Every structure is written in C-alpha cells, then in structure tokens.
Amino acid sequence: MINRWLVFAACMFAGGGLGLWAASEHGLVAGLFAAAVAWLAIDSFYVSRLLRWLRGEQNNDTPAVIANAIPHIPGVWGETIDRVRRLLKDRDHQYWESQARLDEFLAAMQASPSGVVLLDAQGRIEWCNHIATQHFGFDVQRDMSQHIANLVREPAFNTYMSGNDFSRDVVIPGSFSTPARPVKLSVHAHAYGKGRKLLLSRDITAVELADAMRRDFVANVSHEIRTPLTVLSGFIETLQTLPLKEPERIRYLSLMAQQSLRMQTLVNDLLTLSRLEGSPFPEANGWMTTSALLAQCEQEVRALSQVLAPQGHRIEFDNGPACELAGVQAELYSAMSNLVANAIRYTPDTGLVRVSWKMLEDGRGEFKVKDSGPGIAPEHLPRLTERFYRIDRSRSRETGGTGLGLAIVKHVAQRHGAELHIESQLGQGSCFSIIFPAVRVRQL
Numbered sequence: 001m002i003n004r005w006l007v008f009a010a011c012m013f014a015g016g017g018l019g020l021w022a023a024s025e026h027g028l029v030a031g032l033f034a035a036a037v038a039w040l041a042i043d044s045f046y047v048s049r050l051l052r053w054l055r056g057e058q059n060n061d062t063p064a065v066i067a068n069a070i071p072h073i074p075g076v077w078g079e080t081i082d083r084v085r086r087l088l089k090d091r092d093h094q095y096w097e098s099q100a101r102l103d104e105f106l107a108a109m110q111a112s113p114s115g116v117v118l119l120d121a122q123g124r125i126e127w128c129n130h131i132a133t134q135h136f137g138f139d140v141q142r143d144m145s146q147h148i149a150n151l152v153r154e155p156a157f158n159t160y161m162s163g164n165d166f167s168r169d170v171v172i173p174g175s176f177s178t179p180a181r182p183v184k185l186s187v188h189a190h191a192y193g194k195g196r197k198l199l200l201s202r203d204i205t206a207v208e209l210a211d212a213m214r215r216d217f218v219a220n221v222s223h224e225i226r227t228p229l230t231v232l233s234g235f236i237e238t239l240q241t242l243p244l245k246e247p248e249r250i251r252y253l254s255l256m257a258q259q260s261l262r263m264q265t266l267v268n269d270l271l272t273l274s275r276l277e278g279s280p281f282p283e284a285n286g287w288m289t290t291s292a293l294l295a296q297c298e299q300e301v302r303a304l305s306q307v308l309a310p311q312g313h314r315i316e317f318d319n320g321p322a323c324e325l326a327g328v329q330a331e332l333y334s335a336m337s338n339l340v341a342n343a344i345r346y347t348p349d350t351g352l353v354r355v356s357w358k359m360l361e362d363g364r365g366e367f368k369v370k371d372s373g374p375g376i377a378p379e380h381l382p383r384l385t386e387r388f389y390r391i392d393r394s395r396s397r398e399t400g401g402t403g404l405g406l407a408i409v410k411h412v413a414q415r416h417g418a419e420l421h422i423e424s425q426l427g428q429g430s431c432f433s434i435i436f437p438a439v440r441v442r443q444l
C-alpha cells in the first residue's frame with residue numbers, strides 16, 4: 001500500500017513541478033490537478049480490467065479460459081489479481097478433488113451387489129444404483145425426485161416406511177416377480193442426516209429357495225428313516241413280548257433285515273450325494289474302458305432282474321466301439337448302474353431293457369438305457385432329478401428305491417461335464433441317456 005502512496009505522491013510531485021516550471025503558481029495547481037486526474041484515469045483503467053476479468057470468472061468460464069484472460073497490471077491491483085487467482089486456483093483444486101471423491105463414492109455404490117436408494121427427508125428419491133432400478137423397477141430418468149411410496153406400492157413396504165422402526169428388514173416381491181417365477185426382496189432402511197434414509201435391497205429368492213429345500217430335505221430324510229424304524233421297533237417289541245413259533249420268528253427277522261437294509265441303502269445314498277456335492281470336480285485323466293463299466297452293469301442288472309421279476313426281463317447290451325472314458329470310476333459306475341437298475345425296477349416282467357454305448361459324430365460318447373416300462377407323464381419329467389421325487393412311491397419302495405438315484409446320476413453327470421437326457425411318454429417306455437463331452441471320451 002505504501003508503494004501506491006509513493007506512486008501517487010511521485011505523480012503529484014511531477015505534475016506540480018511541471019506546472020510550476022511552465023506557469024508559476026497557477027501552473028502548480030493545474031499541474032497537481034492534471035497529475036491527480038491522470039493517476040485516477042490510469043487507476044480506473046486498471047480497476048476496469050480487473051472487474052472485467054472478475055466478471056469473466058463469475059460467468060463460470062473454465063479455469064483455462066480464466067487463466068488465459070488474467071490481465072497484467074502492475075502495482076496493488078496486480079497483487080490483488082495475483083491473490084484472487086491463487087484463491088481461485090485453490091478453490092478449483094478443492095472442487096475437482098471433492099468431485100472426484102464423489103464420483104468414486106458413487107461408483108462404489110454402483111458396484112454394490114445390493115440395491116442402494118437415497119431418500120431425502122420427504123421420502124423422495126435422490127439417487128439410486130443400477131441394482132435398485134432392477135429390484136424396484138425404477139426408471140432413472142423418470143423417477144428421480146418421485147416419492148418412494150408412489151413407486152413401491154407394496155402395503156408391507158409402506159407400513160414399514162411409515163412405522164419408522166428400522167431395526168429389521170421387510171420382505172416384499174421384486175418388481176419382476178410373477179407367480180411362475182417369484183422374486184423376493186429384503187429391504188432394510190437406515191436413517192441418516194436430517195430425516196434422510198438409505199434403503200438397501202437384496203434379492204433373497206435363492207436363499208429362501210435353498211432354505212425351503214433344506215427344510216424339505218430334512219423332513220424327507222426324517223420321514224424315510226422313521227418308517228423303517230417304526231416297523232423295526234414294532235417287530236422288536238413283538239419278539240420281546242410274544243412267545244413266537246420258529247417259522248414266525250424267522251419271517252419277522254427277515255422283515256426286520258429288509259427294513260434295516262432299506263435304512264442302510266438310504267444312508268449310503270445320502271453319503272454318496274454329500275460326497276458328490278462336497279468334492280472338487282474330477283480331472284479328465286483317470287481313463288477306464290466303457291466295456292468294463294458296461295460289463296459290471298450287466299452283471300448287476302441280470303442279478304436284480306432275477307430277484308424282482310420271476311419271469312425275468314429281456315435284457316440287451318450293446319457295448320459299441322471300444323472306448324475309454326475319463327473320470328472317477330466309482331461315480332461313473334454308480335450313475336450308470338442307477339439308470340440300468342431303474343429300468344429293471346420299473347419295467348414289468350418280460351419287458352425289454354436295452355443298454356448301449358456309442359460314439360456320436362461330434363466326438364461325444366452316449367450311454368443310453370431304454371426300457372419298455374410304464375413311461376413317465378410329461379409333468380413329472382422336469383422334477384425327476386429332485387431328491388426324493390417319486391412318481392409311484394409304493395413301486396419305488398417295494399423295489400428298494402430311496403428316491404435319490406436320479407439326483408445322484410445328475411450330480412455325477414454334472415461333475416463330468418456330461419448331460420443327462422430323459423425322454424419318455426406314458427405307456428411308451430422311457431429312455432435315459434448320459435452324453436459325455438469329447439474331452440472325456442476316446443476311441444481305442
């Protein structure tokens with residue numbers, strides 16, 4: 001500031017001195033006046049340049065435009081400009097930094113596997129991520145600033161939001177839920193700021209389904225074990241309390257053996273299933289011949305047919321070309337023998353069971369079991385591989401079935417990258433085939 005006064009004084013001194021030299025006392029006054037006006041004019045010129053630059057800044061020009069337009073002014077105005085420029089630069093820096101942080105934060109919320117909705121104090125949508133648009137069926141352009149109650153019309157949700165008790169979540173149907181494909185959402189609100197709310201939504205359809213399946217599974221296992229157990233304990237009580245004759249005792253003991261065998265088979269199948277689910281997928285390097293697998297199946301199936309069908313079945317085996325299959329031998333044998341045993345168990349006496357192996361044109365291998373049994377109605381086909389799903393319960397039990405055979409076959413096929421195909425029509429017999437991928441099959 002002192003410089004400014006010094007410059008002003010120098011101007012006045014120069015103007016006054018010049019006036020005095022040119023026209024004595026009158027000249028001194030005129031010179032001082034002229035110097036003051038000149039100083040004021042120059043100063044005003046600098047101020048107007050400064051103002052023009054500042055107005056450019058207020059017009060929200062970009063930082064680059066503003067930086068280029070900085071006027072070069074000496075003295076105190078120049079210093080003012082310099083300081084203002086530095087302040088503006090700092091402000092720009094802070095602005096871009098907070099903008100970048102906001103962008104990162106929003107990107108993180110976009111990446112969240114849960115739906116995220118931000119509501120203002122009035123319950124209007126301020127922001128939501130992509131998952132939330134799918135869960136609630138929002139349109140990002142159309143529905144911003146809309147009240148959430150106008151968009152999510154589920155009564156349970158509206159009661160939850162108006163209840164202001166956000167210690168738990170609420171379960172509602174998702175926007176694309178249909179009776180055929182129900183979608184369930186868990187929505188949890190969290191209050192923050194001044195009356196604002198954060199809504200988190202999760203698709204819990206799969207979790208609920210898994211829960212229901214687990215409950216069904218436990219109920220089924222308990223039921224399957226309880227029945228033979230009840231029979232067994234009944235016989236034990238009879239044997240303990242009644243003086244039975246030898247033939248009766250032998251008959252009871254044989255029935256007891258049957259029931260305990262049934263429980264043993266069930267436990268074995270359950271253990272097989274849990275092993276299949278819990279172990280890693282087998283490598284494609286343990287090779288075995290298909291003829292050996294089929295021979296093993298044939299032996300078992302002929303014995304089973306003798307036990308179940310007094311007049312026997314017509315059993316045909318076509319081993320096809322000499323091939324090798326890669327996988328776990330015990331698993332592959334279990335899958336194949338389950339299919340062959342089912343064909344025998346569900347096909348009446350004298351019926352035809354054909355088992356074959358062949359190479360397909362694309363290098364894959366097909367194991368096929370065809371029978372002339374009762375066939376399966378189309379509505380049952382999609383559910384056959386579910387655990388404990390049976391069409392004819394009594395036939396399954398009579399023939400020693402556990403209801404887990406096809407579930408085991410499906411798991412083994414999946415673990416070996418193979419596909420299980422079931423074709424059947426009521427009264428026309430059934431055809432079950434496992435098609436192995438080319439990487440697991442080689443012709444010798």
Ligand code: ADP
Nearest residue numbers: 342343346390391392396401402403404405406
């Ligand atoms: P199960 O031990 O009861 O045979 P599976 O899982 O092996 O259990 O089979 C499921 C159901 O599929 C069986 O209960 C039966 O109703 C039906 N099924 C399986 N194979 C055949 C077949 N070859 N012919 C007719 N029905 C079959």
